[in-house]
Amino acid sequence: MGHGSGYADVLVGLQYGDEGKAKIVDLLADRYDVIARFNGGANAGHTIETPRGSAKLMQVPSGAFHPGKILYIGSGCAVNLVKLAAEIEALNAQGAGLAGRLFISHRSALVQPIHVLADRAQGQHIGTTGNGIGPCYADLAARMRGGKRTAMQLRDLIDGEARAFAIMQANTESNGFHANLDVDAWTAQFAPMKAAWKIVRPFVSEDDLFLNDKVSGGARVLFEGAQSVMLDVVHGDQPFVTSSHTGPSYAYVGGDLSCRFHRKSIGVLKAIVSRVGAGEFPAELGGTRSARYCADAALNGVGQIEERETLDVDALLASGDDFSTGMALRVLTGEYGTGSGRPRRIGLLDLAQIRRAVALHGIDELFVNKCDCLTHFTRTEKGVVPVIAGYRKGPAGSEPVMTDFPGFAPLNRAAVPASSLPASLATLLRYIEEQAGCPIVGVGVGPARGDNEPFSPSLFHS
Numbered sequence: 001m002g003h004g005s006g007y008a009d010v011l012v013g014l015q016y017g018d019e020g021k022a023k024i025v026d027l028l029a030d031r032y033d034v035i036a037r038f039n040g041g042a043n044a045g046h047t048i049e050t051p052r053g054s055a056k057l058m059q060v061p062s063g064a065f066h067p068g069k070i071l072y073i074g075s076g077c078a079v080n081l082v083k084l085a086a087e088i089e090a091l092n093a094q095g096a097g098l099a100g101r102l103f104i105s106h107r108s109a110l111v112q113p114i115h116v117l118a119d120r121a122q123g124q125h126i127g128t129t130g131n132g133i134g135p136c137y138a139d140l141a142a143r144m145r146g147g148k149r150t151a152m153q154l155r156d157l158i159d160g161e162a163r164a165f166a167i168m169q170a171n172t173e174s175n176g177f178h179a180n181l182d183v184d185a186w187t188a189q190f191a192p193m194k195a196a197w198k199i200v201r202p203f204v205s206e207d208d209l210f211l212n213d214k215v216s217g218g219a220r221v222l223f224e225g226a227q228s229v230m231l232d233v234v235h236g237d238q239p240f241v242t243s244s245h246t247g248p249s250y251a252y253v254g255g256d257l258s259c260r261f262h263r264k265s266i267g268v269l270k271a272i273v274s275r276v277g278a279g280e281f282p283a284e285l286g287g288t289r290s291a292r293y294c295a296d297a298a299l300n301g302v303g304q305i306e307e308r309e310t311l312d313v314d315a316l317l318a319s320g321d322d323f324s325t326g327m328a329l330r331v332l333t334g335e336y337g338t339g340s341g342r343p344r345r346i347g348l349l350d351l352a353q354i355r356r357a358v359a360l361h362g363i364d365e366l367f368v369n370k371c372d373c374l375t376h377f378t379r380t381e382k383g384v385v386p387v388i389a390g391y392r393k394g395p396a397g398s399e400p401v402m403t404d405f406p407g408f409a410p411l412n413r414a415a416v417p418a419s420s421l422p423a424s425l426a427t428l429l430r431y432i433e434e435q436a437g438c439p440i441v442g443v444g445v446g447p448a449r450g451d452n453e454p455f456s457p458s459l460f461h462s
Contacts, residue, residue, distance in 0.1 A: 006033070006214070007263040008221040008255075010248035013228030014267040014357040016275035018335070018344065020369035020444055021268045022046030025062035025224045027442070027452050033219040034070040034211065035063030038255035039244040040226030041078035041111060041136070043129040045337060049447055052094050059084045061224050064096045070219075071098070072211060075107035076244065076254015077226075078136045079154060082189075085196035088203070103205040105256055106155035110164075111136045113189040114172045126239055127277020127295075129337075134243035154204050157197055165190055211257040221261070223251035229357050240279025247361050267363035267438070269354060270370040274335045274344035282400070283347035283388050286323025290345050293323075298342040307331050307343065320381035333373045349387040350400075351435040358438045366436060367452070369444030371425060378407035385428065389435065403431070411445050421445075421453065429455060 011028075013019040026048045029035055037059070046057040050065045057064065059079065061071045073079070088098055115132030123130055139150035149167055156164040169190060207213075215221060227242040229235065235247065245254070252259040275281045284290050297303070308331055316328035326346035329335070335344040357363065377385045384404040391398045408422035421429075421443065433440050440455045 005216060006219040006221070006261065008215060008223060008251070008257055008261045009264050009266060010223040010225065010251040010262070011266040011268065012225035012246065012248050012361065012363075014230070014269045014354055014361075014363070014366075015228055015273050015350075016230050016279075016281070017228045018274055018276070018337075019228060019268045019270045020367075021224065021228075022048045022057060022062040023369065023444065023447070024266070024268050024367050024442070024452070025222060026065070028222060029063035029066040029069055031220070032063070032069070032222040034072055034214060034221040035061040035066075036072035036074060036211065036221055036223050036251075036255050036257075037061050037077055037226060038074045038223055038251045038253070039076045039246060040242065041133045042080040042083045042131045043133045043242070044226035046224075050094065055091065055094055055096075057091075058087055060087055060091060060098070060102065063222070064091050064098070065094075067097065069101065070214070071102045072221075072255070073102075073104040073108060074211075074255040075105040076250065077105075078109045078111050078133050078244075079104065079200075080111040080131060081196040081200055082192050083131075085199035088199060098203070102203045103210060104154065104200070104203050105208075105210075106153065106158060106204050106206045107208070107256075108154050109136050109140050110152040110154055110157070110168075112139075112152065112168045112171060113193075114168075115139065116189075117172070125278070126241075127279065127298075137243045154200075155206065157201075158204065158206070161194075161197070165194065208256065211255065215257060215261045221255075221257065223248070223255050225251070229361055230353070235360065237280045240277065248363075249361070264364040265362050266365050266367065267358060267361070268367045268369060269349075270444070271349055271368060272329055272333060272335075272370055272373050273347040273349060274330075275347070276337050276342055276344050281345055281347055282391070282398070283350040283353070285326030285329070285346050285348065286321075289323050290326050293327075294343045294345045303341040303343060304331075304334065304336040314379065317376065317379040318381060325380060329373070329376060332376050333370060348400075349432075351387060351432065352390045354432070354436045358436050363438055365441045366432070366438050367442040367444065368429060368432065368440055368455075369452075371429075371443050372411050372445045372451075374425065374428075375408060375410045378409065383407045385424070387428070387431075405431075421455075 013021050042058045046062050063069045111132045115135040118135040119132045120130045142150045227246045229246050231242040232246040233241050248265040313328040316324040330346050374385050386402050386404050388400045389403045390401045405428045406424040408424045443453045443455045445451050
């Protein structure tokens, strides 16, 4: 790792999640020594393409398939033991080799069965994944209720496994959510938790200065944000947000590293925007009609398979109707929740939103993913690629100001190096840079690790 002080960079999504952050982490991982998570839990679905096929990550950082890289789950994360144990075993089966590489802070919050129960009873109004993350963080802040502890950290299991499980079981049995539910079914969750703890325990670190010591010795850290900045618990639109801080500044709190090691913040966005769950989405194609459809589809179990089998995407694109265009784009671009499979609401690239995110969070560089998906606009009635440049006040409230760019043919990956991106796409990317006030350093033109092209000489600068 070399001598002298290292540094840390933070990578976050600039929209509502699902921007392809894991793909960029996977792309950049070889340039770092540590890949770390600082927030969220099993509500963060990341997909990466590996030599052994697709891998879906929930809690393990996205550098899992880079041999020799240290993986760190910070104290700002909420750990689901059963899901994490299953993820560790699945990744090892795919050749990740996590032994001696994965470290988990002993101060990470522990998701209890009661948290999952509470989330499933109440979270549908927000559109959560039902993984208990919000109630877990809420209990961490509450600390005690009725003179009894509400929250557990992994270190409580280390200090006394029997006592920790007894407290969690008491929390489960005494909670009012059980009025109409089978208590036995929920208390039975503790047996698999105990089995999972045996798998997770060897990876837990009790060293609060683990990362500080590594970076002081020259290590380079890449922090990987879960969810995205528009879903931040404070800076997002309450209540339709996630339950943790998602901005890059929080990496140094939830990631257990001094902020003096910060070097730069990297923002990831995608050219076609999506959002899972309820909440404000000004750029949504089809507006409230789309939001209502996606909510109903999630409740009725309608997902990618059902939509692909029943929808005529060519007819939808040619219709000239925004809702229909969004439906077609969702099918064609695979916009469904990684963990939940829920249809994502689809919208246009909103540069007013990106400008705000770049300024508020001090973003230094941009990656723009899913640029290849813009080719589908050539099949629409107008054949142009529309983006939202800003908003103005109109009779019905805020109205988008649109800018259109010429459509372009599907990219031939075998013949399209960065120097010869379609002229229309290159013009759009330069426009994004101008509007965002931030340089684009990488352009995603496909899902695989190699499907990312540099866009300016600053890519991968030291």
